[in-house]
Amino acid sequence: MSDTLDAALRLMRAQAALVRRFDARLGGLHGVSLADFTLLLRLAQAPGGRMRRVDLAEALGLTASGVTRALAPLERIGLVSREPDARDARVAYASLTGTGRERLPEMLATAEETADELFAAPAWGERDVPVLAGLLTRLGGTGLRS
Amino acid sequence: MSDTLDAALRLMRAQAALVRRFDARLGGLHGVSLADFTLLLRLAQAPGGRMRRVDLAEALGLTASGVTRALAPLERIGLVSREPDARDARVAYASLTGTGRERLPEMLATAEETADELFAAPAWGERDVPVLAGLLTRLGGTGLRS
DNA sequence: CCCATAAACTTGAGTAGTCAAGGAATACGC
DNA sequence: GCGTATTCCTTGACTACTCAAGTTTATGGG
Incomplete structure (x- = not known):
């Protein structure tokens, strides 16, 4: 098997373990999945804590349909709300609620702890993590297009 | 956001793009998914081209139930067959069929080409791929256990 | 103005996995 | 040996996506 295929398959395994x-x-701690958390984090980074669903899809690497389905339970549990656009009736924003804004920092802390454990010494040196991030960035498009 | 969490999230994106x-x-070329291909490849690497389903699950990072479901369509299209164990009636082997053995090399060639394209120069240098593989190996346990 | 096209979103059907429960067969302790 | 525990596997019910099709609203050319 080629080196490149080997690397690709290892990437698959690593991701599965990580998820x-x-x-x-x-x-366990907050009742959300990694996908949920990632979505909430993106929303929080957007101006006003809100994004058009289509842009959210692009940012997350999902289809529009995937976003519709991912948002439904988050709306149900009150972390995100749906807001219409005054100028364009086609668009619906997804917006962090007050509760969402409140809870996100705790989730972020948990996520960072988890990530720190995953990349903990002694296996991982100081420089390894940024090197890995750099290499991964070359791989991971910012969208769905091939 | 911490460096480690950033690296973890980039890993997610990279994997999604890769899949x-x-x-x-x-x-498109062979009518199988990456998951199917990975399963067939493991089978081919095993002595006799056959494995117990439970070992296949372990090797692939799936649950036993996931293996049962993954195998069903491959048996249906005749790439894999189910074989009983003479000594232990609980175990069922998954075994590459003749067709499976025939087709796998073509799939492997396609997979290697695809991997080569993903890691093509100029973005990727000679040493980058093994470095990435090495880093990923530290993350990706060989099983499901936490 | 109006029609055609395009954009934003949802929905139905299908695929790929999970977990929890259960059946059947083997292995172990005494 | 005999009952209990364990292993292997499957199944039902669920989650999380995908794609294709459909709805609704906006936009741009004649």
Whole structure:
């Protein structure tokens, strides 16, 4: 097997392991999945804590339909709300609620702890994490297009 | 956001992009997903081209139930067959069929091409791929246990 | 102005996995 | 050996996506 294929397959395994850990921690402590948390984090980074669903899809690497479905439970539990656009009736914003804004920092703390554990010494040196991030950035498009 | 969390989230994005490319290529040319291909490849590496389903699950980072479901369509299209164990009636082997053995090399070639494209110069240098593989290996346990 | 096209979103159907429960067969302690 | 525990596997019910099709609203050319 080629080196490149080997690297790609290892990436798959690493991601699967990573998702399981994050889901376990975030789910146990805050009742959200890693996907939920990522969505909330993006929203929080957007001006006003709100985004058009289509832009959210692009930012998350999902389809529009995936965003519709991901948002539904978050709206149900009151972390996100749906807001119409005054100028364009087609668009619906997804917006962090007060509760969402309140809870996000605790989730972020949990996520950072989890990430720190994953990349803990002794296996991981100081420089390894940024190197890995750099390499991954070359791979991970910011969208769905091939 | 911490460096470690950033790296973890980039890993998620990179994997999503990667799966989409492999699925498109492998699906288009051979009618299998990346998950299917990975399963077939593991089988081919095992002595006799067969494995107990439970070991296959461990090797792939899936649950036993996931393996049952993944195997069903591969058995249906005749790439894998189910074989009983003479000594232990609980275990069922998954075994590459003749067709499976025939087709796998073509799939492997496609997968290697795809991986080579993903890691193509100029963005990727000679040493980058093994470095990435090394870093990923530290993350990706060989199983489901936390 | 009006029609055609395009954009934003939702919905139905399908795929890929999870977990929890359960059936059947083997292995172990005494 | 005999009952209990354990292993292997499958199944039902769920989550999280995908794609294709449809609805609604906006936009731009004649």
